[in-house]
Amino acid sequence: MNFRRCRTMIVEPLEKPHFDLDGLLSGGSGVSFEQSLQVVAAHLPAPCAVDVASCLWLLQCSAEQWQPLPMEPDARQRVLALLEQGLLVSDDPAYATAAAAEQQVRDSQWWPLSALHYQHSRWDGVDSVGDMERSQLTTAQDLVSNFGPPPAEAPIRRPGAQPLPRCDDDPTQAQLQARATCRNFDGTRAVPLPMLARLLQQVLMAQAHVETEPGVRFLKKNIPSAGSLHPLEAYVVARNVERVPPGLYHYHATEHELGPIASTPNDLDSFCHCLLAGQHWFASAPVLLILTCRFERTFWKYRSHAKAYRAVTLDAGHVSQAIYSAATAQGLGAFVTAAINEAEAERALGLQPMAEGALAVCGVGWRATERVTAELDPLGRVWPVTR
Ligand SMILES: Cc1cc2nc3c(=O)[nH]c(=O)nc-3n(C[C@H](O)[C@H](O)[C@H](O)COP(=O)(O)O)c2cc1C
Structure with missing residues (x-):
């Protein structure tokens, strides 16, 4: 068996405060700090705790040259522990999952810090609403009492x-x-299906295409895109659309069609609730649009590029604004959120997140007649002004 270090990783020193009764009784502040290290790797969804000796050893290990498993028992034990964590990769089939994930990042053209950022800013099973309530950070008043007043508007x-x-x-x-x-x-x-179709046609449909070289096609859409690459895809969660059975669909930008996703979750309500990290005010929308990015498309041009990830998130902003405008023009409400459990979308859509990953979720639908959750409408353009 041969092994080498994963290529894209950083070491993060942590200092966790904890209550120290002895320190307090001997005249100290009562707070002491426990130091530890964790390694954050671009191919692993969670950071790995490591001790100082293993961390130093890992940093000295080559990420390019394979080496055989050491014979010396302590060194062997260390290598096996790091292989279990996925920080070392091996050609042994027992560690094939981590090796395949690492190889995928290695073969991609992610700029390393963006790869680390994207992988580790993905959520899985986060209940953002519950978290905000537990930390009492729901209202503006809560924010002021915790953090003081904000910088000027x-x-x-x-x-x-x-x-x-x-x-x-x-x-x-x-x-x-x-x-x-x-x-x-x-x-x-x-x-109504024609309303959804019109919105998709205005925002996401390719209006034309240009072939600059054989096999090199650029789409022209009504929204701009960095490098003209249009790497974003939209997956429609149809909850309540006339003539469309509830389920998950891929919107095809050149064919203007909804392709069913075979693995649609049985319980769409709980899927949407989880996807939207507990934001029940969005989860009831009759149509959700999961915006993903085919990173490889952008990285074909912007290779290991420090601005590439920023550019695709800006693309998502343009799409969401255009969805708002197209929905508003038809009398529909709309939203965008980045507070999503990306992993929930990846599981349902069968995505490999470092190749194609979720960036945001938008939604559209008819507004309710009653406002239960707050909206920002000080001009009274949507809701009657209440005094
Ligand atoms: C990138 C982005 C992320 C957002 N995420 C959330 C969100 O997670 N939850 C939410 O309720 N609203 C979200 N919003 C909506 C904003 O809260 C909203 O735009 C803001 O309050 C201003 O209100 P307006 O859009 O009605 O003008 C988001 C908006 C943007 C542009």
Whole structure:
């Protein structure tokens, strides 16, 4: 059996505070800090705790050259423990899963720090609403009592600033102002298929394509995309759409069609609740759109590029704004959130996250008649102003 170190990893020193009664009784602060190390690897979904000796050993181990399992018992034991954690990879089939995941990151063109960031900012089983409630960080008042007042809502004015005219006759203004993140959907009212189709056509459908070289095609869409690569895909969770059986579908941007996903979860309600990390105000939307990125498409051009991941998240922002606009124009509510359990989407869609991973979830649907969850509508464009 041969082994080598995983290529993309960082060591994170941790210091965990804990109550120290002896320290307090001997005149100290009562708080002491326990130091430890963890290794964060781009191919592993969770950090691995390591002791100092193993960490030093790992840092000295080659990530490029294979070496045989040492004969000396202590060294052998250390290698086997690091293989179990997946920080070392081996050609032994017993460790094939970690080796395949590591090879995938190795073969990809992720910029190392982005790969670490994306892998370790993915959530699995997070209940963000429950967490906020437990930490009493739900309202603005909670935030102020925990963190003090926020920085000012706008920077200070510049001396000599030139006042600009306001265009009160702007015909698009009414529609722009009618956009407000919807947190009150009527999940029982079906979205007509033509309305969903129109939205997808306006936002995500390829309007044309250009072939610059044989086999090199660029899509033209109504939204911009870094490098013209349009790496984002949309998976539609149809909860209540006329003439569409509830389930998961892939939206095909050139064919303008919904392709069923074979492994649709049996219980769509709990899937959506978990996908949206407990945000029940979004989970009732009749249509969700899971935005994923085919990273390989972007990394074909932006190879190991420090800006590539930032660019694809900006792409997702453009898609979500266009979804808001297209939904609002049809009288539908819309939302976007990045507070999602990516792993839930990956399991349902059968994705390898470092090749194609979820970035955000949008949703659209009819608004409820009653506002139960807060929305930001101070102009009263969506809800009657209550005094
Ligand atoms: C990137 C992004 C992530 C967001 N995530 C959440 C979220 O997790 N939960 C939520 O209720 N709203 C979320 N929102 C909606 C914002 O809270 C909302 O845009 C903001 O309150 C302003 O309200 P408006 O969109 O109605 O103008 C998100 C918006 C953006 C752009």
